[in-house]
Amino acid sequence: MQNLIQEQAWPPAPVYETVRHPxxxxxxxxxxxDYLTPHTIRITLTGPDLTDFTSASxxxxxxxxxxxxxxxEVRRDYTPRxxxxxxxxxxxxxxxxxxxxAVTWARAARVGAPLDIGGPKGSRVIAGTVAQWLLVGDxxxxPAIARRVEELPAPVTVTTVVAVPGPEDEQNFATAASHDAHWVHRPMAQADQAQALVAALGEVSIAPGTFVWVGAEAHVARAVRQYLLKERCVPARWMKVAGYWIMGQENAAVRDMADF
Ligand SMILES: Cc1cc2nc3c(=O)[nH]c(=O)nc-3n(C[C@H](O)[C@H](O)[C@H](O)COP(=O)(O)OP(=O)(O)OC[C@H]3O[C@@H](n4cnc5c(N)ncnc54)[C@H](O)[C@@H]3O)c2cc1C
Incomplete structure (x- = not known):
């Protein structure tokens, strides 16, 4: 009953629109x-094929x-940073x-090496403005969290809670929005364990009308979603949660956490 009352304090959820790309x-x-951090290899790609590249979200x-x-040939998913x-x-x-x-290719990549990409096939874009964001992930x-933070305008507020191996893996983002960054440190071998992220979320206030975006190893994404639904009474319609990979499985992702 208490959860229901708290959920009712939330406004109607923002509407998503899908933009299709050829x-x-x-x-x-x-x-x-470039090694942006010890655990981030930044690859800049170029070529005339990019002249009509677009990415809306x-x-x-x-x-x-x-x-x-x-x-x-194999395929892997990467974010246009x-x-x-x-x-x-x-x-x-x-x-x-x-x-x-993918990581083997990136470690060996040298200037001039070829790489083919496809997509994005479509972009899911929120119609209208969301005034408050909470972005959670590993x-x-x-890349998606950084890009979102950088693209948000003033006077939007955005809180990020991100798990990385150590302080040297933290990144700074330039943004016009008001940004509150929380970093969680845990070894990569524990990237499927949610305790540290959930504990950090416990320190974050989540006001009604905050859009929550989560991207992480699928077990972590599921645990964070359950915590937000049950302990913080965030309505499912105010969340977008995805499993970006699954520990121990190759090329695995969970687009809709309700199915995992
Ligand atoms: C929408 C979306 C966007 C994504 N954007 C990015 C991005 O911008 N940058 C990025 O690095 N990844 C991103 N990912 C995740 C990436 O697609 C996976 O990590 C992918 O599995 C890596 O491919 P691989 O060939 O290196 O390893 P795979 O062959 O897929 O996996 C081999 C082994 O490595 C493990 N593994 C895979 N990823 C990780 C990891 N991150 N940490 C530890 N173990 C891992 C697997 O569980 C498996 O045991 C994204 C995923 C999705 C769904």
Missing amino acids: MRRRSLSVAAV ADDHVKVFLPGADGV RYSQEEATLVLDFVNHQAGP ETAL
Whole structure:
């Protein structure tokens, strides 16, 4: 009953619109490789195929096409962290985790190396303005979180709660919004455990009308969603929660947490 009363304090949820983009495969090449942090390999791609590239939402993703272990092509999802049509550049941030075709490719990438990408196929965009945001995630969601924070205008307020291995993996974002950053440190081997993120969320106030976005390892995303629903009475319609990867499984994601 108490939860129901608290939920009723929330305004009607924002409406999502889907923007479709023409699907095409783009053949690009590496323009720069930088270790942004010890666990983030930033790859800047370039090529004439980017002149009509578009990405309408901070949590869009492209498919990168890579050679798998047996030579057969594999696909992985990455967030367009930043792009410029004028300069024909696209930035992708690869988490430097233990092993997989994508991270192996990123570690070996050198200027001039080719990379094909597809998409984004579509963007889910919130219609109208949301005045308060809470963004929660791990290293894989950091590109989407960073981009969202950078794109938000004043006087929007945004709180971020992000799990990374250590202080040297934290990032700074330039934004016109009012930004309150919380960092949680845990080893990458514990990236499927939610306790540290949930404990940090306990220190954060969540006023009715705050849109909550979560992207993390799927077990963590599920635990955070349950905590927000049950302990903080955030209505499901005010949340977008995705599992960006699953510990122990390759190329696995959960788009809708209600199914996981
Ligand atoms: C919409 C969306 C956007 C995404 N954006 C980004 C992004 O911008 N940057 C980014 O780095 N990732 C992003 N991801 C996650 C990325 O797609 C996965 O981490 C992917 O599995 C990495 O591919 P891989 O070939 O390196 O490893 P895989 O071959 O897929 O997996 C090999 C092994 O590594 C494990 N593993 C995979 N990812 C991680 C990780 N991050 N930490 C520890 N172990 C891991 C797997 O569980 C598996 O055991 C995104 C995912 C989605 C769904």
